[in-house]
Amino acid sequence: MKKSMLILSLAIMLLTACESNDETTNISVSTNSFPEIIEPHNPEQAEQSGDVVVLLEGMRNQDKWKTFVKNVKNKHQDQVRVTMYTLEGGAIIHELIYDGSAIQSTYDDSRDAYGSKQGRKTNTCKGIGTMKSEQGRVFYVLTDCEKEVSTFSIPK
Template structure:
């Protein structure tokens, strides 16, 4: 009986040790990337823009070239990253950090600086791509697609 338990344990250890772990591989890519610039408080639109963030205030986008480059790199399967800071009507920043490893987009959603935000931890998500969506028949937005969890990310395309 002990012999069978030992064989079962060894077999399970070999199977576990030889199987791939995609999450671990994605985390390794994320750890090797250059960190985002530090967030200067209070994170107002001018400071966010100077830090290199793509900034969205009242539907207007600043540092648009950084967003376009990120989208193009995703389409070409080239690793890239971008931080998008969107401001609510009240002026609260909501920060999205997107890291693309050539296959998947790791997103971090941080609304802790918004007075109506969660005040809790940042939310992590994994998505497979970016697409456009029309809203109201006349506005087009970029959205994340193929996400593990429902995505709240949308950014105007114009």
């Protein structure tokens, strides 16, 4: 009886050890999904969704932006959605996903009356830097982007 239990245990261990090592079964999947955008995407809804909200009068959820910048600097994966509002109240949405080496930027200005109706635009950039405007204001910008011009800038 003990001998048959030992043989059965060894057989189970061998079968378990011989499972497929197919990479698709062992990869931990990260979906990098953002909360669904509820229309109309007003500043209060964007803030409740966890977006960093940039308005003329200031920034909401600024701590999320600071954490994202810190994580990029320290090469830790992170993501953030930044929703900026125009003078007319149109939402311009930037989704930034940092994988530890590059930032995938997605730009959507389709909710802005003066925006492009061509859909979302993407760009890949290597980092975040700062830029000073002619008026002396400092902005965060994406740096070393594949496409020459990055559409992203946020007040520092």
